Amino acid sequence: MEITALGYVGIKSSQSEQWSRMATDLLGMQRVDGAAKVQAYRMDDRKQRLIVDGSDDSGLAVMGWEVADAAALDRLAGRLEDHGVKVTRGARALAEQRHVTELISVQDPANNTIEVFWGAARASDPFRPGRPISGFRTGPLGMGHVVLNVEEVEPLLQFYRDLLGFKVSDYGLTPYKLYFFHVNGRHHSFAMVGSGRRALHHFMVELGSLDDVGQGYDLAQLENGRVAYTLGRHTNDHMTSFYVNTPSGFFIEYGWGGRVIDPKTWQPHETFDGPSLWGHERLYMPEEQRKRLRDMRLSAAARGIRVPDPSVPPLNCPWLDTVIAQE
Template structure:
């Protein structure tokens, strides 16, 4: 029993209008409409939503929601969580229906990173139309590759890495060690674990051996259909004249081959906006160990002194 894909993300904000503007005009995602004035729903494909953004008292990434394939898989995962001593909160039927899923529960990893798990999904068959003319967002056939990926911090790195493999069924794609301090005898490097779910995306989850992030996540990734989609979004960020912050310039990653840039969200965490990510066979993939982050580009704002 293992996670099928990243189903959606939960975000909290004091300013729904800022997220609506950022999502529709910069990212090119679609406002799905909501019956609740305190919830903004954004979609990227034929799912009713992929972003659940609620009004609250903070700006933060709250939780990824991991999709499981069946009721049996959901029940087995809940049992594993309870057996490891992790807290499990079961949502009632009305909350599950609001999320447009069959069953929903919440828990957290050993570092306290919250997550939701669910199974079943509703379809409303409303066509996705990008307000910024994005050709498409890559989520796989019938959405089986999921929304994208999420990167979380894990100060208790080994324990948390083992938890995601043994309890949620993730498998390793790449075990990186990045020398962010420039290398040398005094630079121990930072460990990263890039892990895939039961689909072809190179990684749906990555853990960084770093202190807790105050924004709840390091970044999440959205993949689009063409290089032109990336370039036009890059131009939209630059055309905002500083209103939207470019976190990292255009570049290409070593391990998942994604050509992308990074942009700061209203929530303070980043979104990687990319194209042409590596597709793997999750059953036969042999994990790699990467010692570099990018083939080229991806110059970070803090490295430029911005």
Template sequence: MIQALGYMVIGSDHGAGWGDFATRLLGMQRVDQGGGLQHFRMDDRAQRLIVAPGDAPATIGWEVADAAALDALAARLEARSTRVRRANPRERAVTDLIAFEDPQGTRLEAFHGAERAPAPFVPGRPITGFRTGPLGMGHAVLHVADAKALLPFYTEVLGFRVTDWGETPYPLYFFHMNPRHHSFAMVGSGRAGLHHFMVELGALDDVGQGLDIARTEQGRLAYGLGRHTNDHMTSFYAQTPDDFFVEYGWGARTVDPATWVPHETFDGPSLWGHERHHMPEDQRARMRAMAMDAAARGVRAPDPNPGPVRTGCAWADAVIRAE
């Protein structure tokens, strides 16, 4: 069973841009190991993000518990006629590694035994740190041509569990494998490729200061600050040096995989904010209208620190108590 998102591998012809983006904005630590590759740390792992020269599609690295789990996964893949090959574990700083593709052609890897770094993590700028550990690196989201057609591969073969899904403004499916609300998602946009990967910070101020940095660079801010409806993440999205985004967030909810019940959502992707600066105005207006509709209906995330609220107005206090 896959346990978490372990790492991302990005093929890019914009290596210099990645060095600055990953450290100065995201706060990762650069730890290059030669061969033209750039390696970045987020925690006690030897690496979490690898940027390789060239424009090869992104590769998503999934972590399993041990050698037996990796062998079992390889057997399930081969039983479903998915070609599996052994890859060089030293390139990923792991004990063992397999490589394969999903039915759409997305490059995937699975591994066990991630190498720990000998020295403490030193962020590229002052941040409290990243929320990783058992939750993994964060999450990865793919553009797909047909989300429903890919469901059997990700649920039956890889063992991902559906957290929730929505059909408006386009098909969206979210999957968990640990308490993180989702480590993987699919956007039925009709395209193929990486939409974004997400990293979660330890403090809201880390995100706000990253937002300030993104604002200083022309075209860097793809989505403004906002809060998602399903995982309650407060985040913004930054345009990477390539054709996808990084979500930079804080405060996402967790789930209990043993008791969670998958369900459909109807309130769109964002409770507020997340202005899509990269979209044409008609598409931006559509997303904005969905958030305004949710606001008109009083949709909001639960308060993590609930307490008595007194407005001084008896009617308002009664409404708040009822909610």
């Protein structure tokens, strides 16, 4: 498997100032200068992780996936071309805008744009969060994860699993098809929901401390309509999180304590207990749909379903390491 991590996410939204306030004041990202009409945000020692292009309101613009080196990029490009996928070599100007050495661009079967790159640039100055947080869990696990609403799962399953080499972590088949994929030790870096729609559902960022999440939850509740899912814990990746509504109509999951797996020994399996052990009340849903998901959580509780408490590895954040060294 050439792809090693989710490197960055790009979106298109004309609501640039609303994005800036949310990304910095609530999420704790650091805004950095971008090109004209483009805002970029740091989460760690990378020059950017989130890109907000103000040219239109089309939502998800790009998912940037990382490979180790030029040879890995060439292998993946060759395999895609051998299977009839059009591969475009990124221009030097685009690579410089993305702060990478080299990249290619392809479209998945649902016309989502994917960039695969190597050689991400490191910032020369330390990460300065937009609000006091311990930092984001990135490093070898990547930026976080992305979840897509899709019209049909099967064509995308063949593309992401068989061509890109993503590995299935687990899946559900009812009431709709739902697949989770890993590319490293993070339980999933990508997932797709066969909802019949084509749109970004959410992306997730993981914090270094449960208190970061709890304090973010307090801040989010100060804004009318900001919280989309209440605080809760997922069954499959064990993440404790809440979700916020973004200015672009999709969600961001803000979490801690995500499961780290061993990709060499992990076995994909079907899940049956619903998405959450507790919490994650979907405030945006009609009551009938909320009740169905609530009943699934109550069933899990009645059966005593539990998952292990997280064994959280060191944050692996150069910014935090610098602060600790100075202290």
